[in-house]
Amino acid sequence: MGIFYITTPIYYVNAEPHAGHAYTTIAADVLARYHRLKGDEVFFLTGVDEHGENIQKVANQNEISPQAYCDQIAPTFTTLWERLNISYDIFLRTTSELHKNGVKKFLNTLYETGDIYKGKYEGYYCRPCERFFTEKEQGEDKICPIHKLRLEWVEEDNYFFALSKYQNPLIKHIHENPGFIQPEARCNEILSVLESGLEDVSISRASVSWGIPLPFDTEHISYVWIEALSNYVTALGYTGNDDRFQTFWPANVHLMAKDIVRFHAIIWPAMLMAVNLPLPKHVVAHGWLTKDGEALSKTRGIFIDMDADIATYGLDAFRYYLLREFSFGNDGDYRPNRLHSRYNADLGNDLGNLLNRTLGLVSKNFDGIPEPTTPENLDDEVIQMATETVSKVDSLMNQLAFDMVLEAIWEFVRRVNRYIHQTQVWTLAKSEESKGRMGTILYNSMEALRVIAVLISPFMPSTASRICRQIGLNDSSEEQNLNTIRSWGGLQAGVEIGKPEPIFPRLEMKERQTPGKASSVQPQEVEETHLISIDDFQNLDLRVATIIEAEKVPRADKLLKLKADLGDEKRQVIAGIAEHYTPDELIGKQVILVANLQPAKIRGIESQGMVLAAAGEKDLVLGTLEKPVAPGTKVR
Numbered sequence: 001m002g003i004f005y006i007t008t009p010i011y012y013v014n015a016e017p018h019a020g021h022a023y024t025t026i027a028a029d030v031l032a033r034y035h036r037l038k039g040d041e042v043f044f045l046t047g048v049d050e051h052g053e054n055i056q057k058v059a060n061q062n063e064i065s066p067q068a069y070c071d072q073i074a075p076t077f078t079t080l081w082e083r084l085n086i087s088y089d090i091f092l093r094t095t096s097e098l099h100k101n102g103v104k105k106f107l108n109t110l111y112e113t114g115d116i117y118k119g120k121y122e123g124y125y126c127r128p129c130e131r132f133f134t135e136k137e138q139g140e141d142k143i144c145p146i147h148k149l150r151l152e153w154v155e156e157d158n159y160f161f162a163l164s165k166y167q168n169p170l171i172k173h174i175h176e177n178p179g180f181i182q183p184e185a186r187c188n189e190i191l192s193v194l195e196s197g198l199e200d201v202s203i204s205r206a207s208v209s210w211g212i213p214l215p216f217d218t219e220h221i222s223y224v225w226i227e228a229l230s231n232y233v234t235a236l237g238y239t240g241n242d243d244r245f246q247t248f249w250p251a252n253v254h255l256m257a258k259d260i261v262r263f264h265a266i267i268w269p270a271m272l273m274a275v276n277l278p279l280p281k282h283v284v285a286h287g288w289l290t291k292d293g294e295a296l297s298k299t300r301g302i303f304i305d306m307d308a309d310i311a312t313y314g315l316d317a318f319r320y321y322l323l324r325e326f327s328f329g330n331d332g333d334y335r336p337n338r339l340h341s342r343y344n345a346d347l348g349n350d351l352g353n354l355l356n357r358t359l360g361l362v363s364k365n366f367d368g369i370p371e372p373t374t375p376e377n378l379d380d381e382v383i384q385m386a387t388e389t390v391s392k393v394d395s396l397m398n399q400l401a402f403d404m405v406l407e408a409i410w411e412f413v414r415r416v417n418r419y420i421h422q423t424q425v426w427t428l429a430k431s432e433e434s435k436g437r438m439g440t441i442l443y444n445s446m447e448a449l450r451v452i453a454v455l456i457s458p459f460m461p462s463t464a465s466r467i468c469r470q471i472g473l474n475d476s477s478e479e480q481n482l483n484t485i486r487s488w489g490g491l492q493a494g495v496e497i498g499k500p501e502p503i504f505p506r507l508e509m510k511e512r513q514t515p516g517k518a519s520s521v522q523p524q525e526v527e528e529t530h531l532i533s534i535d536d537f538q539n540l541d542l543r544v545a546t547i548i549e550a551e552k553v554p555r556a557d558k559l560l561k562l563k564a565d566l567g568d569e570k571r572q573v574i575a576g577i578a579e580h581y582t583p584d585e586l587i588g589k590q591v592i593l594v595a596n597l598q599p600a601k602i603r604g605i606e607s608q609g610m611v612l613a614a615a616g617e618k619d620l621v622l623g624t625l626e627k628p629v630a631p632g633t634k635v636r
């Protein structure tokens with residue numbers, strides 16, 4: 001059993017939380033839940049950053065005191081986290097005594113190291129960022145790249161932290177601890193900042209009154225960022241009662257988006273080095289969640305309507321979509337139609353169907369969970385894949401590759417659906433003899449569902465519990481963990497199963513709900529949902545494309561960038577085939593392209609279609625044509 005301490009940023013309370021905050025917090029929740037499943041002792045910190053000039057300004061605009069303002073907004077965060085089923089252990093407010101006392105102790109310790117000195121600061125400042133910009137960052141036009149506002153010239157008497165002293169120790173630490181900053185692109189960014197030299201940072205603000213006074217000079221208020229970063233230790237009770245601190249520090253993962261990685265990967269580690277505390281093990285930055293390619297902004301009306309989508313698809317589908325759709329380190333554009341497709345395809349068709357078919361057949365043909373008999377090869381394949389999937393998930397989870405974790409689980413879900421199909425299990429009720437075989441297949445399918453339920457539980461906790469109850473694990477998923485799914489046979493034959501009920505009833509696009517309204521949609525007949533209509537098929541625009549260029553995508557082992565000729569146009573396509581084809585052997589090949597697929601960015605490169613291939617467990621073979629035809633010819 002290990003220790004796992006995970007943190008989100010503490011969010012500013014100058015506005016209510018939005019989907020961007022939800023994205024980080026859900027990802028952190030998934031990790032916390034996964035480590036609990038592993039049996040680790042977990043501490044999950046989230047909270048709010050309540051001090052500083054911006055908060056003071058919003059409170060003034062609202063004509064209330066900053067404290068009263070914070071008291072109003074902070075609960076909007078906890079309410080949202082409850083709605084999103086976030087299993088945090090502490091919600092830290094920076095106006096709490098716990099934090100204020102911790103900050104005083106931390107700053108005093110820092111002061112005693114001799115790394116703090118008093119000086120005058122003159123420089124260009126961005127008020128919404130609450131930070132000075134170094135000469136290198138200012139650029140010629142002196143505009144803040146985040147807020148697009150002109151930087152202000154500010155002169156102040158400030159206290160400084162001798163950050164520059166830590167330039168080389170930080171570079172050394174990064175080199176000696178691969179994976180300290182993730183993903184690699186962010187690590188390289190930080191290294192290049194460090195290599196171009198560090199300036200000392202001011203740690204106080206003379207002109208701000210809403211904050212924590214420096215303990216060694218109470219005329220000055222601590223700079224909000226310095227105070228905020230120390231929340232990661234103050235939340236553990238850095239003062240006085242230190243048990244928690246001893247147990248959980250250093251943090252395993254500080255999670256955030258790429259906007260604030262410099263604070264976490266440079267200033268915070270340097271502060272920790274100064275006071276002689278161990279550094280966090282991993283600083284992980286994910287990409288931006290955008291809407292129509294643009295940064296979320298309430299004032300500009302660019303927002304994600306979480307309420308509507310959760311009301312329509314349910315919380316678990318929303319959580320699933322966020323972590324399945326985007327590669328975690330990259331930006332991701334939120335698209336309700338993609339959520340819709342994933343809901344119907346991955347959740348309804350693949351998972352929901354597996355559960356429905358299995359339980360439908362069990363309840364129709366057996367009294368409770370059937371007894372398995374001697375396994376055949378096909379059964380062993382499924383059982384072996386379950387074990388492999390558990391290991392694969394563990395290794396991908398350690399890499400925080402959530403999308404790939406879910407893909408690995410779904411490969412297994414699809415494999416079990418295929419197992420049901422291959423064995424034609426529904427035809428085996430005919431005779432007593434074949435019914436034994438039927439029982440084995442259904443038992444294995446139920447066991448597979450048990451494994452799947454546990455593996456998805458960090459992402460979709462309520463769905464996991466519902467599956468567990470339906471497969472006869474009376475209580476919930478709670479008594480299951482990563483250990484219980486490492487061995488096959490956890491379900492007891494003869495035990496009564498729960499009431500089979502659809503977990504993801506099919507939804508049509510027009511039936512998206514407004515918040516508060518329950519879905520009136522009924523699930524489809526179990527055996528029919530794998531079929532599509534001719535109209536569905538005709539929606540696909542399949543065309544012959546000749547590959548005229550191919551090259552590897554840098555730092556992506558699986559991806560090739562292809563240029564495909566479609567007769568009257570050329571398309572750029574990113575294809576996950578690099579492990580099976582070299583660029584050279586592709587030139588001149590004719591393939592089949594899904595030409596009306598919505599363009600998507602893969603590793604930041606636009607992909608305008610998809611090539612078809614036969615994808616086996618190990619092999620991948622492109623679908624080509626029997627003889628050459630004109631590029632652009634329709635495939636029907």
Ligand code: MSP
Nearest residue numbers: 009010011012020021024049228229256257288289
């Ligand atoms: N208060 C500071 C953090 C101090 S931590 C010691 C702060 N607050 S913030 O409210 O601006 O939160 C920034 C964080 O919110 C991002 O790093 C990210 O975790 C999350 N996100 C806010 N908008 C986001 C997106 N559009 N997309 C993804 N994450 C987003 O900075």
